Amino acid sequence: xxxxxxxxxxxxxxxxxxxxxxxxxxxxxxxxxxxxxxxxxxxxxxxxxxxxxxxxxxxxxxxxxxxxxxxxxxxxxxxxxxxxxxxxxxxxxxxxxxxxxxxxxxxxxxxxxxxxxxxxxxxxxxxxxxxxxxxxxxxxxxxxxxxxxxxxxxxxxxxxxxxxxxxxxxxxxxxxxxxxxxxxxxxxxxxxxxxxxxxxxxxxxxxxxxxxxxxxxxxxxxxxxxxxxxxxxxxxxxxxxxxxxxxxxxxxxxxxxxxxxxxxxxxxxxxxxxxxxx
Amino acid sequence: xxxxxxxxxxxxxxxxxxxxxxxxxxxxxxxxxxxxxxxxxxxxxxxxxxxxxxxxxxxxxxxxxxxxxxxxxxxxxxxxxxxxxxxxxxxxxxxxxxxxxxxxxxxxxxxxxxxxxxxxxxxxxxxxxxxxxxxxxxxxxxxxxxxxxxxxxxxxxxxxxxxxxxxxxxxxxxxxxxxxxxxxxxxxxxxxxxxxxxxxxxxxxxxxxxxxxxxxxxxxxxxxxxxxxxxxxxxxxxxxxxxxxxxxxxxxxxxxxxxxxxxxxxxxxxxxxxxxxxxxxxxxxxxxxxxxxxxxxxxxxxxxxxxxxxxxxxxxxxxxxxxxxxxxxxxxxxxxxxxxxxxxxxxxxxxxxxx
Amino acid sequence: xxxxxxxxxxxxxxxxxxxxxxxxxxxxxxxxxxxxxxxxxxxxxxxxxxxxxxxxxxxxxxxxxxxxxxxxxxxxxxxxxxxxxxxxxxxxxxxxxxxxxxxxxxxxxxxxxxxxxxxxxxxxxxxxxxxxxxxxxxxxxxxxxxxxxxxxxxxxxxxxxxxxxxxxxxxxxxxxxxxxxxxxxxxxxxxxxxxxxxxxxxxxxxxxxxxxxxxxxxxxxxxxxxxxxxxxxxxxxxxxxxxxxxxxxxxxxxxxxxxxxxxxxxxxxxxxxxxx
Numbered sequence: 001x002x003x004x005x006x007x008x009x010x011x012x013x014x015x016x017x018x019x020x021x022x023x024x025x026x027x028x029x030x031x032x033x034x035x036x037x038x039x040x041x042x043x044x045x046x047x048x049x050x051x052x053x054x055x056x057x058x059x060x061x062x063x064x065x066x067x068x069x070x071x072x073x074x075x076x077x078x079x080x081x082x083x084x085x086x087x088x089x090x091x092x093x094x095x096x097x098x099x100x101x102x103x104x105x106x107x108x109x110x111x112x113x114x115x116x117x118x119x120x121x122x123x124x125x126x127x128x129x130x131x132x133x134x135x136x137x138x139x140x141x142x143x144x145x146x147x148x149x150x151x152x153x154x155x156x157x158x159x160x161x162x163x164x165x166x167x168x169x170x171x172x173x174x175x176x177x178x179x180x181x182x183x184x185x186x187x188x189x190x191x192x193x194x195x196x197x198x199x200x201x202x203x204x205x206x207x208x209x210x211x212x213x214x215x216x217x218x219x220x221x222x223x224x225x226x227x228x229x230x231x232x233x234x235x236x237x238x239x240x241x242x243x244x245x246x247x248x249x250x251x252x253x254x255x256x257x258x259x260x261x262x263x264x265x266x267x268x269x270x271x272x273x274x275x276x277x278x
Numbered sequence: 279x280x281x282x283x284x285x286x287x288x289x290x291x292x293x294x295x296x297x298x299x300x301x302x303x304x305x306x307x308x309x310x311x312x313x314x315x316x317x318x319x320x321x322x323x324x325x326x327x328x329x330x331x332x333x334x335x336x337x338x339x340x341x342x343x344x345x346x347x348x349x350x351x352x353x354x355x356x357x358x359x360x361x362x363x364x365x366x367x368x369x370x371x372x373x374x375x376x377x378x379x380x381x382x383x384x385x386x387x388x389x390x391x392x393x394x395x396x397x398x399x400x401x402x403x404x405x406x407x408x409x410x411x412x413x414x415x416x417x418x419x420x421x422x423x424x425x426x427x428x429x430x431x432x433x434x435x436x437x438x439x440x441x442x443x444x445x446x447x448x449x450x451x452x453x454x455x456x457x458x459x460x461x462x463x464x465x466x467x468x469x470x471x472x473x474x475x476x477x478x479x480x481x482x483x484x485x486x487x488x489x490x491x492x493x494x495x496x497x498x499x500x501x502x503x504x505x506x507x508x509x510x511x512x513x514x515x516x517x518x519x520x521x522x523x524x525x526x527x528x529x530x531x532x533x534x535x536x537x538x539x540x541x542x543x544x545x546x547x548x549x550x551x552x553x554x555x556x557x558x559x560x561x562x563x564x565x566x567x568x569x570x571x572x573x574x575x576x577x578x579x580x581x582x583x584x585x586x587x588x589x590x591x592x593x594x595x596x597x598x599x600x601x602x603x604x605x606x607x608x609x610x611x612x613x614x615x616x617x618x619x620x621x622x623x624x625x626x627x628x629x630x631x632x633x
Numbered sequence: 634x635x636x637x638x639x640x641x642x643x644x645x646x647x648x649x650x651x652x653x654x655x656x657x658x659x660x661x662x663x664x665x666x667x668x669x670x671x672x673x674x675x676x677x678x679x680x681x682x683x684x685x686x687x688x689x690x691x692x693x694x695x696x697x698x699x700x701x702x703x704x705x706x707x708x709x710x711x712x713x714x715x716x717x718x719x720x721x722x723x724x725x726x727x728x729x730x731x732x733x734x735x736x737x738x739x740x741x742x743x744x745x746x747x748x749x750x751x752x753x754x755x756x757x758x759x760x761x762x763x764x765x766x767x768x769x770x771x772x773x774x775x776x777x778x779x780x781x782x783x784x785x786x787x788x789x790x791x792x793x794x795x796x797x798x799x800x801x802x803x804x805x806x807x808x809x810x811x812x813x814x815x816x817x818x819x820x821x822x823x824x825x826x827x828x829x830x831x832x833x834x835x836x837x838x839x840x841x842x843x844x845x846x847x848x849x850x851x852x853x854x855x856x857x858x859x860x861x862x863x864x865x866x867x868x869x870x871x872x873x874x875x876x877x878x879x880x881x882x883x884x885x886x887x888x889x890x891x892x893x894x895x896x897x898x899x900x901x902x903x904x905x906x907x908x909x
Contacts, residue, residue: 005725006722006723006724006725007724009722011721011805011806011809011818012815014721018718018722020710021718022730024714025734028779030733031752033736035748035751035757035758036747039751081653081657082658084654085651085653085655086654089654090647090651100658103666106894108844109844110865111669111883111887113846114669114879114883115666115669116665118669118880119664119668150662210741211744212741212742212847213847214742214846231744232743234741234743238750243751250747258739261739
């Protein structure tokens with residue numbers, strides 16, 4: 001029995017395009033990532049565990065993970081609000097706002113980093129005002145969270161927006177005709193149907209925040225054990241020529257990101273299969 | 279519960295969807311809003327439901343049993359609305375879909391859990407889909423989804439049932455089954471029902487009363503028989519059932535059809551296919567010359583297709599025995615004598631005449 | 634409830650929603666942009682000009698432009714090739730390849746830089762070989778190119794793959810049946826159909842290529858005047874407490890971001906108009 005690699009097709013150019021794609025990806029992605037995995041496996045399981053479980057590393061993961069998680073959660077609330085506005089709201093310059101939403105995507109991370117720091121620094125207008133109510137943002141883990149909120153917001157908005165736009169108005173009308181209040185309609189019908197998109201946005205925002213460097217490192221304060229993010233720790237270790245340490249942290253970070261993305265993909269295909277269309 | 283629609287107008291931007299519509303829907307009846315797309319029938323239905331608002335300036339009103347409900351939002355009107363594409367909640371099971379209206383009632387009016395379950399099961403039995411209770415909408419066929427949508431609407435014990443092209447998205451076989459099923463259901467539960475359709479066969483078959491609409495206005499209201507046999511306007515006659523149109527002109531108050539068409543006093547003779555008799559020689563009254571094009575004998579009636587003197591296609595339906603008594607073949611020259619017909623002038627007015 | 638009250642009800646709802654959304658966008662998106670401008674021109678236009686025309690700043694700008702000029706075309710070619718292979722054909726391992734294309738989005742920029750050090754750095758796999766041949770990749774421009782290539786290659790591909798998948802291959806098959814060669818088909822049939830998606834991907838790729846910070850920071854060695862791209866130069870100035878100069882350079886990139894957004898919107902509008 002001959003196993004077919006690909007379906008027959010009249011279109012030419014498969015060999016060339018496929019070959020080039022694989023070549024490019026191997027050179028650029030596979031080889032370097034292999035280097036990462038192999039290098040860290042050279043540590044051995046014990047060595048890897050010892051590096052990862054070092055208090056400073058654990059602290060940095062805690063800060064990074066918690067900040068990213070909280071930021072992503074906040075982004076869900078903010079993002080759904082803005083997405084709702086963009087799809088259902090009535091406002092003359094809505095188009096402009098829609099374009100602006102992508103700014104955190106388009107703005108280089110270094111620029112966002114220094115801008116956010118300047119915005120929340122203790123001697124700025126906003127920073128001082130917040131300081132008066134006892135809220136310190138810059139150089140604290142709150143600052144880390146704020147920066148992560150900034151860069152993650154577009155992910156949630158752009159995830160929820162198309163899903164909301166696709167949501168048939170008839171579903172809400174049906175719920176209302178059956179006697180539901182506006183809140184009940186929103187809570188029982190709209191939100192559950194938006195859940196996959198919200199989850200997707202959450203995961204993208206979370207995953208991005210985990211590995212973020214530029215936007216966060218300026219406002220973070222970078223105090224070891226307190227406000228040091230994982231990506232900065234990797235650089236610090238590199239500067240100390242601790243390649244093993246840097247690699248181990250990198251692998252752990254990458255695994256976390258990939259795991260969260262995998263979980264969401266699995267959930268989404270389960271949803272698609274069971275709830276399909278109606 | 280009776281519905282009274284008074285002076286209702288509705289504009290969407292520059293488009294006048296409804297123009298001063300007045301309609302009385304008697305309690306317990308099954309009424310069809312029939313018309314082509316753009317006639318305003320769906321808009322009217324949605325206005326009754328509260329999904330669209332009446333144009334305030336014209337002072338239109340909707341009354342349920344004499345009580346104005348025009349300002350009431352849709353979730354307070356107690357109408358059961360069945361959408362064209364069902365609008366089932368795909369993240370809920372069939373059971374939960376039907377239970378929805380019962381679960382969202384305010385605390386004071388809400389039934390207990392077991393009571394809700396009982397009501398839902400009762401409805402599932404009514405629509406004969408008890409075995410599907412735990413399934414999701416995506417696992418159902420179109421016809422099943424439609425019945426669940428209906429059950430869901432009935433769960434809240436609505437005073438009026440509104441259906442928006444309920445069978446439009448289904449294929450022919452399922453559609454005719456569901457039509458009969460809906461009629462039977464209505465005969466069982468007697469809820470005042472209004473359904474929208476563009477399919478005249480459906481309206482004629484299912485409804486107690488048909489409201490023919492065109493361009494935002496009501497053309498005629500009546501029982502199916504009435505509307506079909508005695509169409510009030512040219513539009514109604516053309517929309518319901520097949521109709522042949524003969525162009526002619528008036529000559530001394532008598533329509534003449536053998537000459538060329540002259541617009542100035544042009545008239546149109548509208549005749550149903552089964553109201554034309556085929557003769558081999560012209561008779562004393564109106565006799566329309568035509569040439570046989572095709573004869574189709576397969577089917578409940580014999581269908582004869584002819585070309586008239588203006589080279590337009592004419593359809594004649596005759597029973598098989600009548601045809602066999604005088605068979606015709608392609609190419610033959612014959613004369614068509616109208617038995618029942620209506621004459622309309624250029625101003626769309628009906629002209630009385632004697633054949 | 635009167636009719637007019639019903640209108641008012643949804644008016645207030647709309648108002649609250651709009652206010653909330655605008656506040657969020659204003660605070661989180663617009664304000665940082667305004668801060669950049671404010672700080673950049675804090676010393677007046679003269680100081681701003683001096684900062685951006687400083688020799689180190691200028692070489693940073695040239696390096697950034699050069700990197701983009703090299704990276705964007707390469708990634709565009711890749712994107713087109715990958716989209717052609719993945720969208721028009723069905724083969725084993727297709728999903729795996731699709732996931733690989735998305736991979737850089739899951740990788741932290743710092744990790745992206747690290748992996749190239751592991752391969753091309755002094756102690757990396759090719760380190761010894763490179764040293765022997767007097768070639769430097771890490772802490773030199775080639776390293777920056779590689780890191781930027783890695784981080785930006787999905788953009789064009791991700792735009793084109795769903796687009797070309799949705800468009801199917803019927804038009805191409807029609808062209809072939811009429812006697813066109815593969816290249817003719819591609820140039821005359823496929824390319825016009827994907828032009829907006831292609832442009833969109835290029836715009837995004839370029840924005841990221843010019844703005845990449847984390848990955849480049851790791852591989853560049855921060856050698857002033859040689860391996861500092863504009864984002865790195867901004868960092869250097871900032872760390873030296875030369876805030877106004879730092880923000881002045883940042884304002885250049887912020888301007889680029891705004892231009893990117895404008896171009897993006899234009900392309901979106903044009904492609905929507907074409908589709909209608």
